[in-house]
Amino acid sequence: MTAPVQSTAPGEIGSARKRSEDARLITGRTQWTDNIQLPGMCHVAFLRSPYAHARITRVDVEAAKGQPGVIAVFSGQDFADEQGSLPCAWPVTEDIIIPAHPALAVSEVRHVGEAVACVVARDRYAAADALESIDVDYEPLEPVLDMEEALREGSPVVHSEHGTNRSYQWVFENGDLDAAFRDAPVVLERRYVQQRLIPAAMEPRAVVCEPFGDEFRLWSATQIPHVLRVMLAMVTGIAEHQIRVIAPDVGGGFGSKLQVYAEEVLCLLLARRLGRPVKWTESRSEGTMATHHGRDQIQRLTLAAERDGRIRGLKVDLLADMGAYLMLVTPGIPLLGAFMFNGIYKMDAYSFTCTGVFTTKTPTDAYRGAGRPEATYAIERLMDELAAEVGLDPIEVRRRNWIRHEEFPYDTIAGLTYDSGNYEAATERAQILFEYDRLRAEQADRRDRGDPVQLGIGVSTFTEMCGLAPSRVLGSLSYGAGGWEHASVRMLPTGKVEVVTGSSAHGQGHETAWAQIAADALGVPFEDIRVLHGDTQVAPKGMDTYGSRSLAVGGIALHNACLKVVDKARTVAAHLLEAAEQDIEFEGGRFSVRGVRDQAKTMQEVALAVFAAHDLPDGVEPSLDSDATFDPDDFSFPHGTHLCAAEVDTETGFVRLRSYVAVDDVGKVVNPLIVEGQVHGGLAQGIAQALYEEAVYDEAGNLTTTTLADYLVPSAADLPAFTTDRTESPATTNPLGVKGVGEAGTIASTPAVVNAIVDALRPHGVHDVPMPCTPERVWLAITQGAGGGLGSTSGGNP
């Protein structure tokens, strides 16, 4: 299953090309949505609720209408009949509560930052000024901020018409739990909190909408132009074929732009009502409240094991904060973790229960990893706790439980089939690069000396399910769409190639990687290929970009489309070479007759001949263009071993990451440089959850982390130099052997860091530090001992 990684590949695939899109992205000499200027364009600003929960009793927009430069001012009432309800496409259970979600609040607001009115003005400044003249009367209602309290009898209710804050409960169970837990020699109970995170993509959201004839052109900084088009049609009733959605260059999303937002719906409705183009660009502070958040779970975990460290069973009970409304895939996000709490380990029984809870906070939804980081954190933290409990090295306890490489394909207790992997190889490589034994010796030495700076080693042997997704599986999970992806290839007369993909990049480097795939399959130079994406008129079919799906699904669609082009070209080449088709060989872009290498037609020559169409075989249509739609049979299961060394200053609680080794196995690699970039960025984001980031609400329900001074996003200066390497277990479920890599680093790194901190402090009686592990929290854990000082995240150790 596992081959050593080859440093040089013969073709484009495997080549560490620099990304061809970067020059324009880095210099900004390109089209971001906010750069778009249209004749007569006006600017939109939204007035947002300062209350977590309140009834709107009056909205007076008259004074604002008279402000200089103002064209129109609207309240929710003005759109009540046409704005519909923002969509939730993932009703995870039959009895799920999906509350109405008006784009512009009409009678009640349910989180700070919810839009209640909007101003359309000649420029951004006039729009912002006029907001201050809108007068809204609110009748404050009780905020709902704590999930556990929200479920108690008598709690204030976010959506009073539904009478409960429980949106749904979803259950999965496999194996004999009673047998697994009865008389188990070791039972660990833990409570971990996945704090709420703010995605904070570099480019804020922006929307431009232009009425154009009987069509609406809508540009949006979105990850999902295709899904957005369908949803805008369904929400507003405007016919789908009259909506064209364009995602120009998009500066990051991390899931936060996998959404159908109020501002997108309203810009469309405003353009229709006013008959002129409108633009809205989010400010950073506005985005912290109006763009969806991620994570926010309380995890109650019970693990049963033998004294020798072998796991018997695992019970997972989650509370997942939905926020105030269910957005596009809000309720499904925690369920993406349902199949991952078992990690890479074998066990006899497993249960998972997730309760979705409404609170008066910004809605949650996909954020890099989406459900899998939460699950991976839980199991990888538990494995370290188990190791401590039974007195084993954390790597050894994992070794005793993980799926051995000869056992693939492996049907897990959570009902998935892992196609390939080699946890032994990745772990061995990581230990060597990390100098594991040397660091363990240093740790012992520091403990002996009572050094104020203690050293901890964190282990994370993760896997994840990505490449979303087999359509039939999505169907069985009540998801509202399929998981296929589409690609088409246009052979131009001069031998150049246009590749069209439905998977639109927002920073991932598709334009480079897709050209590499097509170059190898078609035998044309990399430079002769142009990749088109992100416009529903140019790339008419697509399921877009999220869930580390682009390469494992969209890349395969492209590969298959290219093979169709080659097949068509082979027929024409055989005709031109006056040979039988079965005697034609295709290599390096040349069709030749077997055994007669000097008689050949290049792909470009064939393309020109097909364009001219003067001399084609009978019945052959004059086009090489092809398309393909790929629906995977299974998810993709990248894995890896991450090791983190953290120095913890026991006098101040400050944590310094000293070294970090990530050995990832993402199957075959198209571009090692892009993979490394994804891993680095992913690590930074996962480390950020462990150490820095948290969306904090005060007791009134105000978000207090509305600037990057309060919401700490780390920079390169705060992170160690990462050591990255790979092992290679090709995926067996797609012809390129590739797996997803977009989320792996984020998923793996959070538990590696927290495990390292706890490992450093175990002699101080610490067995948990709540995330983010701020210096103060680390210091409190040390001074109060046993990690229970904060009382919020750890159950007892029976």
Place this chain on the structure above:
Amino acid sequence: MIPAQFGYVRPESVDEAVASLAEAGEDAKVLAGGQSLLPLMRLRLAYPEALIDLDRVAELRGVRDDGDALFIGAMTTHHDVVRDPLVHAHAPLLAQATATVADPAVRHRGTFGGSLVHADPAGDLPAVTLALDAVFVARSPRGIREIPAADFFVDLLTSALEPDELLTGVRVPKLGEGWGCHYEKFHRTAQAWAIVGVACAVRRSNGTVAEARIALTNMASRPVRAHAVETAVAGGPVSLDAFRSAAGAAAEGTDPPADLHGSAEYRRHLARVLTARALATAAGAP
């Protein structure tokens, strides 16, 4: 966010700037590097009616030797302070602390005088000027006024400047022979403000501490001198144990804020630990 409308004046000399400020009245603000003021305006937490932009007042930039002190022009950027040879030679504590301010982009725009007048207790430079007994020089239509650092910082975001006064520069006494110094900044990320900072200068003589000056960042609504610690270490040995013992008094007289990054109790604890460390580094304690 988008700032509200404001008037804008761009004088080219100090005289012109002082006149503009007097004319604009109390609701005008002086714009130096804009690294603090502009974010406040964009968040609509500040609504100045007019900005007096000092960017073109060349005479406010630069460091010059002023005998037993350095005179640092108010519009000298952090970047220029960090690179200035006179600052390195005579006020290394200032160079050290300035190098920790925010990030390179901010240090290229942000100015020495601007960050002092902003009087943010979490800013790094107020404590440095307090520790070094710097003197602030202000101009107004009424003339020149000199204000000792101990009197300059009045309260949260409030300096002793009158509305018509313009800070032209700061006189920073030179440290002579035998002085060592250190700025100990504790923050969660490299770009973040100090949770606590300790500006420390120590003069050694014959193996003992002859004199120590210690000022704390973000331990009250303005920078505070740790006089009790200064007194406790004076005349004592250069040793970490002695410094730890003396630093037990570091939080005396402080009134630290509580925020997302730390409680008041945690800040007091940090002040004690970091003061001992700052003393040890400044004094070269073994």
